[in-house]
Amino acid sequence: MPSSKNLIFLLLSLLSLPSPSISSCTSFTFSSNRLFSFCHDLPELSSSLHWTYNTSNSTLSIAFIAPPPSADGWISWGINPTATGMVGTQALLAFHRPDGSLDVQTFNIAAYYPVLPLPLMFDTWGLEAEYVAGAMQMFATVKLPPGMTVLNQVWQVGASVTNGIPDKHEFGPQNLNAKATLDVINSLVETHADSTITEKNAHGVLNAVSWGILLPIGAIVARYLKAFRPEDASWFHLHVSCQLIGYAVGVTGWVTGLDLGSKSKRVEYTTHRNIGMALFSLATLQVFALFVRPKKENKFRSCWNVYHHGVGYAVIVMGVINVFEGISILNPDKKWVHVYITVISVLALFALFLEISSWIVAGRRVSENPAKLYHSHASAATTTAGDGHGHHEHQYFSD
Known part of the structure; x- marks a missing residue:
């Protein structure tokens, strides 16, 4: 996967491509x-x-x-x-x-x-x-x-x-x-070039990289790295780092959007603006919720997990949708659209591959040690497992 710096350079390059004219006058x-x-x-x-x-x-x-x-x-x-x-x-x-x-x-x-x-x-x-x-x-x-x-x-x-x-x-x-x-x-x-065109391009790139790429990557890390390496807690730190960086970059893009809106009183993109406001609000709530996460043995941990999963996936879906809304507004060269579709498609296919692989691995572990599966279900009946980043009931996806 390309680095963030390379991706940002590519997106800015594509945004700056001139539109073709009919022909020479x-x-x-x-x-x-x-x-x-x-x-x-x-x-x-x-x-x-x-x-x-x-x-x-x-x-x-x-x-x-x-x-x-x-x-x-x-x-x-x-x-x-x-x-x-x-x-x-x-x-x-x-x-x-x-x-x-x-x-x-x-x-x-x-x-x-x-x-x-x-x-x-x-x-x-x-x-x-x-x-x-x-x-x-x-x-x-x-x-x-x-x-x-x-x-x-x-x-x-x-x-x-x-x-x-x-x-x-x-x-x-x-x-x-x-x-x-x-x-x-x-x-x-x-x-007389639009004085805000550079700011518009920066707004688009920041939001595409943050809400549209980094947050989905962070979710993939949390769901699958834990499943394949349950004894290693580094997945949690990587997940939190990825999401916090994505949030910081996204807030920067959100602020540039507010500034652009204040400079364009006669031009309104209602859908893009409303999704952006809701996205920022939920993402901010998600960040603050990290500081009130109950411990594993707390009886409210399972409720927190449900909240964390639901809001997290809502932020990701809204982020991707709003990236495409922004693309339709900026109306850049079609190659820019193809780049983002390719990136998000690769992430989706990668997640699907890991999902199938994790179920296969889990099935093999269960067949090899059914007694361990029974013990994990018995333990789940008396304690609340998980820190909010897995979704399956058996121990190989528990949090």
């Missing part, structure tokens, strides 16, 4: 002999921008190309004269009409919602759109104020339109980072 050819002086493959949403700027009359002719998430989706490109985000953007939006033809509307986005078609502060004309090979091509000419040659551009795609109004787009990293500065004269594009 220089390979595009347009209908009606449209030609543009410059083009750039934009850094997000597999999109590109082509443009020609006329210095004599301050007009900007553009072609924006992007694949919508669905055939009924929309694409949008705009200029924000006052900020780098969505609010204030003078946007052009292309979508399919009910009859199948394409329409281009102008949207002066004064607020996030509702988004309504309104005239722009810039004069626009030549609004057209085409759908070619799964991508929309939107054309327009914009009259810019004299001297306005460095623009805050914002672009976006969405999956559906209702009555001519675009429905909400996704809020993944690609969508949130779809903005850049455009120098129309010098052909320069400077991206």
Whole structure:
């Protein structure tokens, strides 16, 4: 099994992989002999921008190309004269009409919602759109104020339109980072990367390694190392160390999640947040329960064992589920998903192999010494066996 350092490096590397673009913008050819002086493959949403700027009359002719998430989706490109985000953007939006033809509307986005078609502060004309090979091509000419040659551009795609109004787009990293500065004269594009992207990646990796990997490993150690080496107490110390390290790393990831939530007031991932809160609460309860664990001869030890098993497995299941919730939110390269599925599948198969092997070993011991099995059941009737990490009734899995 790879070390934690190697795994973290691999996960961070996969998270940083760029998303592929449709193709190089220089390979595009347009209908009606449209030609543009410059083009750039934009850094997000597999999109590109082509443009020609006329210095004599301050007009900007553009072609924006992007694949919508669905055939009924929309694409949008705009200029924000006052900020780098969505609010204030003078946007052009292309979508399919009910009859199948394409329409281009102008949207002066004064607020996030509702988004309504309104005239722009810039004069626009030549609004057209085409759908070619799964991508929309939107054309327009914009009259810019004299001297306005460095623009805050914002672009976006969405999956559906209702009555001519675009429905909400996704809020993944690609969508949130779809903005850049455009120098129309010098052909320069400077991206405005999400300042929290590193924190988001760290949040994902910390939680995947802790709740999604270390805690399951700790549970496997407790259940099977004890079964195969009942006379050796090192399994208990290894189990506690693994779980405490996993908890500490998980709390760090949880805190980064709280910080990300405070920075993203308009974006909520309710399911991921609720599972995370419940997960942290149960894990914290599990850690504190370690300090009130009754001794083996205490009559409440069996109740503590049931509690410890139930809460422990609940934390593991919720942790794995929430890792996949986080993956769906970060929407990284598919290889990242495959890495985690592979790791968790290997752990599950390893646990299954040990489960079968332990039962075989236990069965052989019983057949070799049935009197010992009778004695262990007689002892269990008068004392409470176990420290909470095994589950079977016979002595080879007792705690």
